[in-house]
Amino acid sequence: MAQHDLQNDYEKIPVPTNALQDRIRQGITQGVAERQHVRPRRKQYVAIAGLAASLFVTTFIVPPFASAMSHVPLIGGLYRPFTEQGTVGTEIEKKQLATTIDQTVTDQGITIKVVDAYYDGTTIGMNLTATGVPDVNETKRAAFYEVFKGDKRFEGTENQELAHFKQDGKVWKARIEYDVGLQKLSDSMQVPLVISEMFGLDGNWQFEVPVKRLQAIEQTFNTTVKNPDYAVDVTLKQMTKGQASTTFDYTAVYPKSYDYRIIFSLFDDSGKEVIHNWSESTALVSHTNTSSERTDTSRLSLGNYVIPSGAYTLHPQLSITPKTTFIPLTTSLPYAEQNPTHPLKMTTQNIKITDSQVIVDFETNAVEMLSNIKLDAVRSMFLIQGNEPPDGREIKPHITVRDANQKQFRATFTLSASQMASIDEFYLETGYSNIMTNTPIDLKPIPFTVD
Amino acid sequence: MDLRNEHTTLVRRAMKHDEAAFEQLVLLHSEQLYRTAYLYVKNEHDALDVVQETVYKAFISIEQVKEPKHFVTWITKILIRNCYRALEKQQPTDDILLHVPVQEDRSRDEHLDLVHALSHLRKEYRDVLVLFYFHDIPMKEIASFIGITLNTVKTYLKRGREELKIQLGGMDYGTARSTK
DSSP states (O other), rough: OOOHHHHHHHHHHHOOOHHHHHHHHHHHHHHHHHHHHHHHHHHHHHHHHHHHHTTOOOOOHHHHHHHHHHHTTBBBSOOOOOSSSSSSHHHHHHHHHHHEEEEEEEEETTTEEEEEEEEEEEEEEEEEEEEEEEOOOGGOOEEEEETTTTOGGGSSSEEEEEEEEEEEEEEEEEEEEEOOOOOOOSEEEEEEHHHHHHHHTTEEEEEEEEEOOOOOOOEEEEEEEEETTEEEEEEEEEEEEEEEEEEEEEEEEEEEESSSHHHHEEEEEOOOOOOOTTTTTTTEEEEEOOSSSEEEEEEEETTOOOOEEEEEOOOEEEEOOOOOOOOOOTTTTSSEEOTTTTOOEEEEEEEEEEEEEEEEEEOOOOOHHOOOOOOOHHHEEEEEESSOOOOOOOOOOOOEEETTTTTEEEEEEEEEHHHHHGGGGGGOOHHHHHHHSOOOOOOOEEEEHHH | OOHHHHHHHHHHHHHHHHHHHHHHHHHHHHHHHHHHHHHHHHHHHHHHHHHHHHHHHHTTTGGGOGGGGGHHHHHHHHHHHHHHHHHHSSSSGGOOGSOOHHHHHTTTTTTHHHHHHHHHHHHHHHHHHIIISSSSSHHHHHHHTTOOHHHHHHHHHHHHHHHHHHHHHTOOOEOOOOOO
């Protein structure tokens, strides 16, 4: 040929289609297994993180969880689909507050019915049933839907979601819930719902669901607490007490240069903790930036909880997320880590590399039982090939106590021969950043009264 | 739904751990991923290994994708990194090009010309050529992806093409893709 054509030659590379598809499936299967391995641990560590918050003690959190924490749980998206128990809908169902809709649409042989709907203060929910669905694997037993389709008020709120169905006798059931954010909607309206895929089949199931807002009480507080040490202001703006839920709107102003987040606990007037560590119920509804500050407006939504009248205090805590750093094994020692805004300190004192092991000596000022620090270090420290974020293949250590009084420990990482052959590529995550994120600082409580 | 929206939707669903959407998404790009892996590792067995490893890593870290439009760049980055890891593991005798009879006539497969020529390029040139020509990634994104300036990307593309020409014994590669 007179002239090569890059694209043409590239496309002439023969593709072993069947083998390739097999390998893709194998890769996904590996990934699924990895996720199933990680998921239960995350739940476990949520509880541990909560304990750390309440006792103000040092707790290392497993890195994948800490990584997830930095992206999701404290401030998630506005859109909060719930198909699990314990949502607003659970209480609505118990109190029989939903309005019967019974709209039915059939396409692709699948009949979807919007059974009922509700709008409790800030949350719109619908219960769906489906019949005539194909027999597909569990991951495909879902509807891909959109509410308020085309409504500019809800742009940017990821208004497309999956509703997972569960079988109940001959029908499949799902519930969708949508937090309307700070939008002021009519007490009575038509909510467009469009389902474009069911159980893997493309189709068109469109509904106009009439929704009426249930009676709700709104109270405005606008109470601000300031913490000059961290240059953080937290303002409790408003509470909405619905028939089956309670929501709090608040703003937090942070220095733009720090990754701060606020988490809350709620105490009644006797000092009893009513709700602990409200992180997973929080959604960011808006944020603004100036050159130096970031202002987040967030909503705490407690489905299935109606706050009784009385006096309360909201206890904000400041979670600080430093940038995770992976240090090369050749770093100069001792390597001390202490964020200027946090009391926790950790020092890597020595790193020794043998034929099959990397031995890291470290000490910490963590206020915690030795056994817990050991346990936490096992979960938090790791060696990783390259300095990219962990991918599940990081090497975990065995931890021993070197000096109990000085809180000095030894982390021993055992590597395979092939890993040792490329030891120069390995980096150490000391776990410090994970502790910081999950050991929040107490801020001044915010008192308020529910009429 | 147009193709771009459909792709965005698939990425969004995959980011929410929808396994079926992830599989569909990867299958859409599977030939491209395989061919690029093959360009680097130069044999079917290793190329399939690299794709599998890439799919696994992408699956468990899909939430790291910042925006759906960056999915292709993101997964290609994982793929190329895996290719280099695979290359490090390859023994010199495993280089199948050593076993491919060099024919001086024009009947040999053009794709082997390409594989052979690319394997002799500087790593920087090769990465930029692959990303630009085979993955359709804009220059700006390549610059950000590799951590170099836009002008450096342009320079690498130009020099990469020149080196390819040399490797191919003076035969030039046409610039089928218009520059973005």
